[in-house]
Amino acid sequence: MQDFKRYQRLLENTLARQDFDHEPQELYQPISYILALGGKRLRPALTLAGCDLFNGELEEALLPALGIEVFHNFSLVHDDIMDEAPVRRGKKTVHEKWNTNIAILAGDAMLVKAYQYVAKVDKAILPKVLKCFSSTALEICEGQQLDMSFERMESVAEDDYIEMIRLKTAVLLGAALKIGALVGRATEAKAHSLYHFGINAGLAFQVQDDLLDAFGDPSKFGKKVGGDILQDKKTLLRIYARELDPKGTEALTQSALSGDAKVQAWQKLFVESGARSKAIEKRDFFLGEAHDALKNAAGSNQAVAEQLKEFATWLAHRDR
Amino acid sequence: MQDFKRYQRLLENTLARQDFDHEPQELYQPISYILALGGKRLRPALTLAGCDLFNGELEEALLPALGIEVFHNFSLVHDDIMDEAPVRRGKKTVHEKWNTNIAILAGDAMLVKAYQYVAKVDKAILPKVLKCFSSTALEICEGQQLDMSFERMESVAEDDYIEMIRLKTAVLLGAALKIGALVGRATEAKAHSLYHFGINAGLAFQVQDDLLDAFGDPSKFGKKVGGDILQDKKTLLRIYARELDPKGTEALTQSALSGDAKVQAWQKLFVESGARSKAIEKRDFFLGEAHDALKNAAGSNQAVAEQLKEFATWLAHRDR
Numbered sequence: 163m164q165d166f167k168r169y170q171r172l173l174e175n176t177l178a179r180q181d182f183d184h185e186p187q188e189l190y191q192p193i194s195y196i197l198a199l200g201g202k203r204l205r206p207a208l209t210l211a212g213c214d215l216f217n218g219e220l221e222e223a224l225l226p227a228l229g230i231e232v233f234h235n236f237s238l239v240h241d242d243i244m245d246e247a248p249v250r251r252g253k254k255t256v257h258e259k260w261n262t263n264i265a266i267l268a269g270d271a272m273l274v275k276a277y278q279y280v281a282k283v284d285k286a287i288l289p290k291v292l293k294c295f296s297s298t299a300l301e302i303c304e305g306q307q308l309d310m311s312f313e314r315m316e317s318v319a320e321d322d323y324i325e326m327i328r329l330k331t332a333v334l335l336g337a338a339l340k341i342g343a344l345v346g347r348a349t350e351a352k353a354h355s356l357y358h359f360g361i362n363a364g365l366a367f368q369v370q371d372d373l374l375d376a377f378g379d380p381s382k383f384g385k386k387v388g389g390d391i392l393q394d395k396k397t398l399l400r401i402y403a404r405e406l407d408p409k410g411t412e413a414l415t416q417s418a419l420s421g422d423a424k425v426q427a428w429q430k431l432f433v434e435s436g437a438r439s440k441a442i443e444k445r446d447f448f449l450g451e452a453h454d455a456l457k458n459a460a461g462s463n464q465a466v467a468e469q470l471k472e473f474a475t476w477l478a479h480r481d482r
Numbered sequence: 483m484q485d486f487k488r489y490q491r492l493l494e495n496t497l498a499r500q501d502f503d504h505e506p507q508e509l510y511q512p513i514s515y516i517l518a519l520g521g522k523r524l525r526p527a528l529t530l531a532g533c534d535l536f537n538g539e540l541e542e543a544l545l546p547a548l549g550i551e552v553f554h555n556f557s558l559v560h561d562d563i564m565d566e567a568p569v570r571r572g573k574k575t576v577h578e579k580w581n582t583n584i585a586i587l588a589g590d591a592m593l594v595k596a597y598q599y600v601a602k603v604d605k606a607i608l609p610k611v612l613k614c615f616s617s618t619a620l621e622i623c624e625g626q627q628l629d630m631s632f633e634r635m636e637s638v639a640e641d642d643y644i645e646m647i648r649l650k651t652a653v654l655l656g657a658a659l660k661i662g663a664l665v666g667r668a669t670e671a672k673a674h675s676l677y678h679f680g681i682n683a684g685l686a687f688q689v690q691d692d693l694l695d696a697f698g699d700p701s702k703f704g705k706k707v708g709g710d711i712l713q714d715k716k717t718l719l720r721i722y723a724r725e726l727d728p729k730g731t732e733a734l735t736q737s738a739l740s741g742d743a744k745v746q747a748w749q750k751l752f753v754e755s756g757a758r759s760k761a762i763e764k765r766d767f768f769l770g771e772a773h774d775a776l777k778n779a780a781g782s783n784q785a786v787a788e789q790l791k792e793f794a795t796w797l798a799h800r801d802r
Contacts, residue, residue, distance in 0.1 A: 189627040240590060244583040263564040263630060266586060270560060271623040273593055278616045285609050289601070292612075296598045303591040307509040310583060 165214070165469045169207035173231065176224045192256045192268035193275070196235050199251040204477075205338040206231040211470055212342025212356055215461035222283065223345045226291065229279030230338045233295075236272035237302055239265055244310065252384075273299075280341065287344050294344070294357075298337035305329025317404055318396040324365065332364025348461060355459035359470070362452035366478035369445040372397040374481070376432060382482045388425030398444065402437035403428075410435060449478040485534070485789045489527035493551065496544045512576045512588035513595070516555050519571040524797075525658040526551040531790055532662020532676055535781035542603065543665045546611065549599030550658045553615075556592035557622055559585055564630065593619075600661065607664050614664070614677075618657035625649025637724055638716040644685065652684025668781060675779035679790070682772035686798035689765040692717040694801070696752060702802045708745030718764065722757035723748075730755060769798040 182194040206227035213223035241247075242255040243265050249255060257265035280295050281288060308326040312318050318326075336357040343353040374383050375390040376399055390397050394415075404411040410431050419427055432438045452474045460467050502514040526547035533543035561567075562575040563585050569575060577585035600615045601608060628646040632638050638646075656677040663673040694703050695710040696719055710717050714735075724731040730751050739747055752758045772794045780787050 184624075186624055186627045186631060188631055189624055240586055243586060264627075266560055266563060267623055267627055267630075270589075270593065271620055273590065274616055274619040274623065277597060277612070278620075281609070281612050281616070285605065288608055288612075289605050292597070292601050292608075296594055296601070299594040300591055300598075303587055303594065304504075304506055304509055307506045307584075307587055310587075311506060311508055 165211070165466065166207050166473060169210040169214075169227075170203045172210060172220065172224060173203050173206045173227055176228050177231070180228070188260070188264055189268060189271055192239070192260055192264055193272055195259070196239055196250075196256055196268075196272075197232070199253055201235075201251060203231060205234050205334055208335060208338040208360065209342035209345075211466055211473070212339040212348075212353075213346035214342075215356070215459070215463050215466040215470065216343060216346030216348045216352070217462045218342075218346025218348075223342050225279045225282035226341050226345060227338075229276045229282075229295075230334070230341065232272050232279060233276035233299065234334060236269050236276060237306070239269040239272065241306060243269075244306070283345055287347075290350075291341050291344050294337050294340055298333045301329045301333045305331070305333075312396050315396070318401060320398070320401050320405070323396065323398060323401055327365060327368040328361060331368045332361045335364035335367070336360030343459075343461075346461070348459075352459050352461060355455050359452050359455040359459055359474070362448045362455060363474040363477050366445050366448035366452060366474065369398055369441055369448065370478050370480060372399055373438070373441055373445065376429060377438065379481055384482060388422075388429075391425050391428045392421075398441050399432045399437050400428075402440045403431050403435045406437055406440070407431065407435035445478055449474060485531070485786060486527050486793060489530040489534075489547075490523045492530060492540065492544060493523050493526045493547055496548050497551070500548070508580070508584055509588060509591055512559070512580055512584055513592055515579070516559055516570075516576055516588075516592075517552070519573055521555075521571060523551060525554050525654055528655060528658040528680065529662035529665075531786055531793070532659040532668075532673075533666035534662075535676070535779070535783050535786045535790065536663060536666030536668045536672070537782045538662070538666025538668075543662050545599045545602040546661050546665060547658075549596045549602075549615075550654070550661065552592050552599060553596035553619065554654060556589050556596060557626070559589040559592065561626060563589075564626070603665055607667075610670075611661050611664050614657050614660050618653045621649045621653045625651070625653075632716050635716070638721060640718070640721050640725070643716065643718060643721055647685060647688040648681060651688045652681045655684035655687070656680030663779075663781075666781070668779075672779050672781060675775050679772050679775040679779055679794070682768045682775060683794040683797050686765050686768035686772060686794065689718055689761055689768065690798050690800060692719055693758070693761055693765065696749060697758065699801060704802060708742075708749075711745050711748045712741075718761050719752045719757050722760045723751050723755045726757055726760070727751065727755035765798055769794060772798075 177197060182190045184190045209227035209230050210220055210223050213220055238250060239256050242250055243257045243262055247255050248258050256268060280291060283291050305326055309330055312326065337360070339360040340353045340357040343356045348356070372390065375385070375397070376388065378387045380387050414427055414431055417427070453471060456467060456471055456474070497517060502510045504510045529547035529550050530540055530543050533540055558570060559576050562570055563577045563582055567575050568578050576588060600611060603611050625646055629650055632646065657680070659680040660673045660677040663676045668676070692710065695705070695717070696708065698707050700707050734747055734751055737747070773791055776787060776791055776794070
């Protein structure tokens with residue numbers, strides 16, 4: 163994925179040229195901080211790829227791509243407050259390093275900055291780009307709300323779970339690609355197909371996230387394996403286990419197991435009930451849908467299409 | 483101010499036509515709730531007035547005006563979390579009625595909704611409208627951060643205070659008017675003068691807020707008189723008292739007075755030091771600046787200009 167590395171490098175250079183050294187520093191320092199923590203810059207890379215797929219000017223897509231990344235980081239800052247997460251990418255979260263008020267306000271400012279960057283497109287495409295960005299941003303809020311609501315529920319239906327991860331995760335991948343395609347002057351139909359590719363790649367990505375959290379290789383996976391199990395999160399694995407082995411799931415839900423014993427017991431149930439296999443099937447179904455959508459989106463640049471195909475496969479099958 | 487009542491009515495009708503009855507309800511109910519609490523709808527009325535001043539189509543300004551109101555309410559929801567305010571317009575604040583996470587997320591969604599409404603303008607003016615809205619939104623975040631930082635400071639310089647209230651309060655009045663003017667197809671120069679009118683009217687409004695908080699008529703002023711004094715807020719009155727009678731101010735700052743006795747002692751100091759008179763002078767200086775700026779902004783509709791002049795005078799001299 164040579165091109166993806168190039169996109170990521172372009173984005174890093176663009177970010178490095180931005181000046182967040184403004185007053186009041188209590189507002190802007192947290193923004194610099196979270197943006198400097200790194201991450202894979204997958205979403206802005208997708209914006210550049212979406213543009214490149216139609217042989218658009220990458221230069222025109224750089225600031226919108228940065229807007230997508232700033233938006234993603236805004237959502238991390240606010241989600242981390244809501245989830246009371248102490249650590250992000252191995253460093254203190256913003257609300258831990260400063261405080262909750264500063265994190266709320268820095269997040270708000272980042273959402274506005276994201277709009278400023280995303281709006282830096284030719285005025286001919288500005289209405290379409292904005293419409294896509296705003297509806298996506300709203301959907302992501304809806305997804306976060308659903309995720310929080312699910313925590314208080316006994317069980318979650320598969321469809322509701324898929325809808326939640328579509329909103330919380332997949333739509334931003336779709337929008338990142340679509341905005342890039344619009345900058346590359348793709349037709350509405352092509353841009354829509356590319357969006358659909360992003361949605362399905364995002365769903366595969368999130369199902370793989372659930373799988374890695376339960377079965378990842380601790381030497382590769384960044385977080386502690388079994389985190390979702392210990393928090394009793396309603397992941398797709400848990401939903402399938404309840405469906406395929408209701409009694410076993412109920413027994414484990416009621417059991418007093420904790421720590422590694424709890425993780426191992428659920429891992430065993432996921433494997434033996436067939437939940438793991440079913441999740442893998444679902445993941446690969448989404449990957450197949452993504453690949454199909456990509457065919458319809460095919461732009462002028464076949465090499466980029468190949469890279470995107472490879473990228474979706476990597477998202478779905480990554481080990482970290 | 484007959485026209486202002488009409489603007490406010492138009493806005494209420496526009497708001498009533500919006501549908502916030504979406505899923506997930508935990509996200510959208512708090513939005514309906516805060517928007518239904520009412521308030522004076524001053525800012526969206528200014529957007530309609532700005533449009534009307536240039537004989538623009540009011541119909542075209544309704545949704546951008548609603549966007550300004552939704553934005554204002556977003557900032558109230560998040561500010562109330564930060565200020566730990568239990569009550570807003572006589573009702574529970576969103577974070578009190580639901581919880582902090584719901585208030586953070588509802589606020590985020592409102593900021594996005596605000597962009598959706600503000601962007602509902604002709605594409606010819608969209609880039610200008612967005613630029614004005616985003617830079618204003620960012621300034622308001624800066625103002626809120628300065629306000630929070632001032633709370634931890636021993637004393638605040640007059641210029642810093644004026645800059646804080648410009649950012650926190652005045653720029654939104656300016657932007658509301660300017661966006662209306664742009665929708666009314668005012669020239670850039672006229673729209674800028676109207677913005678300047680809004681800034682100065684907003685500064686006069688905020689200084690009057692400080693005066694009312696210390697000296698308002700309890701039977702008219704909605705909040706408890708003396709609230710700022712009891713919270714030791716660095717209002718303009720406090721800043722002037724420190725300047726005009728540093729010893730008296732220092733003595734009161736160190737004193738152990740509380741409750742009504744504390745309020746009365748500070749009221750006396752504000753009057754006797756000349757701080758109150760100086761604040762009144764400053765307020766009327768801003769009002770004069772506003773009136774001057776309005777002359778330069780004068781559009782096609784002289785009746786609306788008169789209403790705006792009267793409105794600024796009311797903002798500066800209101801008793802509630």
